[in-house]
Every structure is written in C-alpha cells, then in structure tokens.
Amino acid sequence: MSKQIRQDDEPRGLRRRDVLKGLAGAGALGATSLPAIAAVPSDASTTWNQQADVVIVGSGIAATSAAIAATQRGATVIMIEKMPFKGGTTAKSAGVFWIPNNPLLRAAGVVDDRLDALRYMVRLAYPDSFLPNHPTLGAPAAAFTLLETFVDNASPVLEKLMADTGLRIIPWQFAPDAIWPDYYGHIPENKVSKGRSLVTDVRPYPERHFWAGGGGSGESLLWMLQQGFDKRPIQMLLEHQVLAVTQNAAGQVTGVVADGGETQPIRVRANKAVMFATGGFTHNVPMADGFLRGKIWGGCAAPGSTGDFVGIATGLGATLGNMNNAWWAQVPVEVAVKTRSVPSNVWSCPGDSMLEVNRYGVRFGNEKVAYNERAQLHFTWDPVKLEYPNQLGFMIWDSRTSKAYAGYDPIPLPTAKPAHIIEAATLPELRKAIEARLLAIAPQTGGITLAKDFDANLQKAIQRFNGFAKSGKDADFQRGGTPNENAWQYAVVKPAANPYANKTMHPIASTGPFYAVILGAGTLDTKGGPIVNASGQVLHASGQPIPGLYGAGNCVASPAHQAYWGGGGTIGPAMTFGYLAGTAAAAEAIRPA
Numbered sequence: 001m002s003k004q005i006r007q008d009d010e011p012r013g014l015r016r017r018d019v020l021k022g023l024a025g026a027g028a029l030g031a032t033s034l035p036a037i038a039a040v041p042s043d044a045s046t047t048w049n050q051q052a053d054v055v056i057v058g059s060g061i062a063a064t065s066a067a068i069a070a071t072q073r074g075a076t077v078i079m080i081e082k083m084p085f086k087g088g089t090t091a092k093s094a095g096v097f098w099i100p101n102n103p104l105l106r107a108a109g110v111v112d113d114r115l116d117a118l119r120y121m122v123r124l125a126y127p128d129s130f131l132p133n134h135p136t137l138g139a140p141a142a143a144f145t146l147l148e149t150f151v152d153n154a155s156p157v158l159e160k161l162m163a164d165t166g167l168r169i170i171p172w173q174f175a176p177d178a179i180w181p182d183y184y185g186h187i188p189e190n191k192v193s194k195g196r197s198l199v200t201d202v203r204p205y206p207e208r209h210f211w212a213g214g215g216g217s218g219e220s221l222l223w224m225l226q227q228g229f230d231k232r233p234i235q236m237l238l239e240h241q242v243l244a245v246t247q248n249a250a251g252q253v254t255g256v257v258a259d260g261g262e263t264q265p266i267r268v269r270a271n272k273a274v275m276f277a278t279g280g281f282t283h284n285v286p287m288a289d290g291f292l293r294g295k296i297w298g299g300c301a302a303p304g305s306t307g308d309f310v311g312i313a314t315g316l317g318a319t320l321g322n323m324n325n326a327w328w329a330q331v332p333v334e335v336a337v338k339t340r341s342v343p344s345n346v347w348s349c350p351g352d353s354m355l356e357v358n359r360y361g362v363r364f365g366n367e368k369v370a371y372n373e374r375a376q377l378h379f380t381w382d383p384v385k386l387e388y389p390n391q392l393g394f395m396i397w398d399s400r401t402s403k404a405y406a407g408y409d410p411i412p413l414p415t416a417k418p419a420h421i422i423e424a425a426t427l428p429e430l431r432k433a434i435e436a437r438l439l440a441i442a443p444q445t446g447g448i449t450l451a452k453d454f455d456a457n458l459q460k461a462i463q464r465f466n467g468f469a470k471s472g473k474d475a476d477f478q479r480g481g482t483p484n485e486n487a488w489q490y491a492v493v494k495p496a497a498n499p500y501a502n503k504t505m506h507p508i509a510s511t512g513p514f515y516a517v518i519l520g521a522g523t524l525d526t527k528g529g530p531i532v533n534a535s536g537q538v539l540h541a542s543g544q545p546i547p548g549l550y551g552a553g554n555c556v557a558s559p560a561h562q563a564y565w566g567g568g569g570t571i572g573p574a575m576t577f578g579y580l581a582g583t584a585a586a587a588e589a590i591r592p593a
C-alpha cells in the first residue's frame with residue numbers, strides 16, 4: 001500500500017491553498033492563468049500514492065488512443081481525469097474522425113494520393129505561404145513533418161485501433177447513402193472530395209444512432225474503444241486534477257502531482273513517461289483573451305478545457321505554438337455569457353428564408369460556409385470606424401424557416417421557448433427586442449448597440465437577398481455554392497420543399513412573425529500549446545525533447561494550424577497522434593525516480 005503524503009512533506013507552492021491562490025492571482029491580474037508551480041523534485045525517497053509505466057492525463061480521444069497503444073505494448077497505465085465523468089469534449093462531440101486514405105476509401109477503389117492529401121492540408125493550414133511544388137509545400141519544416149506523420153499514420157493507426165478493439169467504421173453521411181464532402185471538397189487542391197470523414201459504426205445499436213446510416217457520436221466512439229479497458233492494465237482515476245509533474249535530478253519527468261480533494265495532493269509515479277491529453281484552453285478566460293486572435297464568447301468544449309498543460313509545460317521550458325488559432329464556430333452569445341461551455345455551437349445557420357446581419361443591418365458573409373471560417377467573420381476590424389463591426393451577428397428568419405427547420409439548432413422546436421431566441425410580429429419590433437437584449441448583456445459586450453440605420457439597411461439586405469434567392473445566385477457571398485453547404489442544408493430529417501434553384505435560399509416573408517438569435521465567435525476548443533515532435537515528445541526551447549513528457553490532442557500545438565480540413569478534422573489527428581505518443585511512451589526505459 002502506498003503511503004499518504006503528509007502536509008509538512010509538501011514544498012511551499014504545492015500546497016493546495018498555494019496552488020489555488022496562484023491561479024486566482026493570475027486571473028485577477030488579467031495575466032494568462034498559470035499554475036503556481038510546474039514541477040516538483042522527486043528522488044529515491046519520494047513517497048508515491050500510485051504508480052504505472054505510463055501516466056496519461058485526460059480521458060478524451062487522445063488519451064484513450066494513447067492508453068490502448070501503450071497497453072498493446074505491455075505497459076501499465078493510469079489515466080487521470082479531473083472531472084467526475086470521463087470523456088472530455090470528445091464525449092460531447094459528434095464523433096466524426098477525418099482519416100485520409102482510409103480503409104473504406106481504398107475498398108471503394110478511391111486513390112487518396114499522399115502528396116495530393118498533403119497539398120490540400122497545407123493549402124488550408126498555411127494559405128499565406130502555400131507553394132504546391134516546394135519540398136514542404138510552403139509549410140514550416142517542423143509542422144510539415146507532423147503533417148506527413150499524420151498522413152502516413154492516420155489510417156494505419158485507425159486500422160490498429162480496429163484490430164485492438166471492437167471499433168468498426170462507416171462513412172459520415174448527411175442522409176442515407178449520401179457521404180458528407182470535405183468542407184473544402186470544391187477547391188482544386190482537393191482530389192478526394194468525400195469519404196475521408198468517418199464515424200463509429202453503431203448500426204447494431206439503434207439507441208446509439210446519431211448520424212444518418214447508423215453512425216455514432218463521440219460518446220459511442222469512446223464507448224467502443226474503451227469496451228476492453230477492464231481487460232487491459234488501465235486504471236482510471238476520476239476527479240483528480242493534475243497540478244504539476246515530478247522531475248528527478250536529471251530533469252526527467254517521473255510522475256505527476258494531482259489534487260483530488262484529499263488533505264494533500266497525491267503523487268502518481270510514471271515509471272516511463274507522462275502524457276498530457278488535457279484539451280484546449282477555451283474556458284480559461286485570461287488565456288483565451290490573451291492568446292486567441294479574436295474575441296470568443298465561449299464554446300462547446302467541455303468545462304475541463306482550461307489550458308492546464310500550458311502552464312506546466314512552459315514551466316518546464318517548453319515552447320508554445322499555434323496559440324492564436326482554434327477550431328472556430330459561432331455560439332449563441334446570450335447563452336455563452338451565462339454559461340461559457342455552451343451545450344453546442346451553431347454548425348450551420350439552418351433554414352433558407354434566413355440571413356445574418358451585423359449591427360448596421362448589413363449582411364457580412366455567407367451564412368452557410370463551414371463553421372470554422374464563418375466564425376472568423378466576427379474578427380473583422382474596421383480601421384476607419386475603429387471597431388469590430390461584426391463582433392455580434394444577428395441571424396434573422398421568418399415563419400417558414402421557423403416551422404420547416406424547427407429543432408435544427410439554434411431554431412427551436414415549436415414546443416420549446418429558449419430565452420435566447422427573440423420573436424416579434426414585425427421587423428421594427430424585432431429590432432426593438434434585439435436592442436433590449438443587447439442592453440441586458442451590455443456589461444459583457446462593452447455596450448454594443450444597433451446602429452441608427454439598422455432598420456433601413458435590414459430592409460435593403462432582405463430585398464437584395466430575396467432577389468438572390470429567386471435567381472439562385474448570391475452575388476455578394478456565393479451562398480450555397482459548394483457541396484458542403486448543401487450537405488448541411490440536407491442534414492435535417494425533412495428539408496423544406498423549395499421551388500428555387502439554390503436550395504439554401506428562399507425569399508424572406510414580408511410579414512411576421514420574425515425571429516432572431518445573437519451570434520458571436522466561439523470554439524469547439526483551442527489547438528495551441530507546447531510544440532511536440534512526431535512521437536508526441538514535448539520539446540524544450542532548446543529543441544530537445546523534455547525527457548519523459550508527451551502530449552497529444554488539443555493541449556499541444558496542432559500542425560493543422562488554421563485549417564479545419566473536414567468533419568472529424570480535430571478527432572482524426574488527436575486519435576493518430578495520441579496513439580503514436582502512447583506507443584513511444586511505452587517504449588521508453590524505466591527512469592529512476
């Protein structure tokens with residue numbers, strides 16, 4: 001039996017109250033919130049409460065994939081999760097994973113060429129430096145190595161997971177037998193426009209059906225992967241927040257210190273390595289405000305995404321990367337200002353007789369374009385007016401869309417009356433109702449109001465939009481011009497009959513009722529953190545790995561940079577790099593404490 005750590009054994013800074021004080025202080029100063037201490041020393045006399053070969057922090061997809069890989073190679077594993085429930089954002093997710101050259105594509109005879117896949121990925125990840133014939137395609141060399149690692153390993157890892165567990169896959173479908181395209185399947189660099197996005201095959205389990213054709217959610221993905229966990233040497237420790245790592249005299253990471261509400265934080269020994277898979281920092285307000293390249297109001301990431309690894313890794317000398325990017329999506333602002341971890345994001349603005357305008361009543365973008373790009377419209381800076389004119393967007397729809405797309409978030413079911421949906425009989429009354437809502441959230445928005453000419457501009461915007469709907473061509477923002485936009489339009493049980501050529505647009509009625517929701521930028525989660533190599537080893541500023549320290553998933557710098565290649569663009573890489581990190585961690589030699 002392991003001994004309990006006594007209060008007076010604890011170095012100053014590690015005591016529970018000191019750590020909490022440190023966190024509170026950083027937040028109050030508006031600085032990025034970092035723990036009071038990143039590492040504590042260990043040696044042969046250290047008392048450990050628990051031990052395993054590999055300690056994995058987190059319990060989402062990167063952690064789960066790593067745990068399977070490590071135990072496949074004979075290692076024992078302790079997974080430590082700070083929440084009372086396992087799964088993190090992964091368990092909340094829709095469970096799609098993006099895997100180039102996957103077994104289903106190959107079985108269908110589709111050639112997903114390595115270089116073509118890389119060109120598509122770099123074109124979107126590094127649009128400002130993309131060079132199609134350059135050795136790294138214009139990406140930074142280290143990031144390109146990671147992208148190559150992903151392309152080369154994504155399918156082999158998936159196939160190993162399928163062999164190691166009961167995981168089965170089917171294509172991600174928006175309607176029965178209709179495979180979802182990549183989000184940018186239409187650009188010339190995309191040579192395989194659909195079929196890279198996969199979901200868990202839960203056809204035998206009707207209660208788990210989440211997608212058309214019997215595909216499962218993120219919870220089902222984890223359920224299937226974790227089914228054999230009781231037969232593997234994996235122990236799950238819930239409700240323990242890892243606060244710091246332990247380091248021996250040689251600077252090697254030897255374990256972690258975790259707080260589970262005991263009188264003192266516990267120490268967990270990692271004979272070989274510690275791997276962090278702790279998600280992003282969406283819910284750490286100082287970090288999100290300090291690092292991201294635009295204001296976010298929140299996001300659907302699980303509440304545990306508070307960037308804990310950023311402070312720990314930088315305390316050990318790691319270099320951070322990609323801290324300004326996130327997996328972006330719009331959120332309902334009135335929900336987010338109350339609960340930063342919103343239930344879900346606005347994936348597509350649903351409906352056809354619907355548009356979105358800014359505080360001037362002016363349409364500012366394509367309401368159907370992929371969520372990662374649409375959310376970034378909120379960051380536009382007006383250098384003359386010295387403001388972010390689109391910081392808040394107002395999605396407005398009529399009775400037709402309200403009825404035909406009911407239940408397709410954020411449009412509520414007729415029986416539901418969510419407080420953040422605004423309803424009025426006429427457009428001027430809708431404007432007044434929006435103004436009242438803006439007043440109520442003024443303390444959080446800095447007092448954003450509607451402009452004086454909102455009514456007149458909105459009338460003009462609707463008139464122009466209605467013309468586009470009738471002609472089928474959106475001359476301003478090309479709404480409905482890509483397969484992905486149309487797929488989202490049909491991802492409802494019964495898309496409304498629409499007599500016009502472009503099914504994403506229908507004229508907005510001249511009479512009420514009208515509806516609105518206030519939208520702003522948010523995330524699925526962030527994707528910046530310490531820089532890692534292809535094995536998931538966290539790199540010191542010197543460029544050398546920090547011995548015994550690994551990371552994968554949203555807690556480390558993503559080589560996707562600003563890209564979101566297609567449905568599953570976050571889980572696919574997290575699954576792949578988690579597995580590679582778990583494999584490498586299990587292969588490490590045992591380190592002295």
Ligand SMILES: Cc1cc2nc3c(=O)[nH]c(=O)nc-3n(C[C@H](O)[C@H](O)[C@H](O)COP(=O)(O)OP(=O)(O)OC[C@H]3O[C@@H](n4cnc5c(N)ncnc54)[C@H](O)[C@@H]3O)c2cc1C
Nearest residue numbers: 058060062082088090094096242279304553554568570571
């Ligand atoms: C509604 C929704 C739908 C989505 N759909 C998709 C989709 O279909 N496809 C896709 O690719 N992506 C999707 N995403 C995004 C995706 O879920 C995440 O990007 C991905 O699952 C992150 O995996 P991860 O392993 O990096 O982290 P997570 O799954 O977030 O796991 C991190 C875990 O670490 C724990 N943790 C954090 N700090 C500590 C600490 N100090 N000590 C102990 N534990 C800690 C957290 O509590 C959490 O449980 C969706 C997200 C949401 C919310």
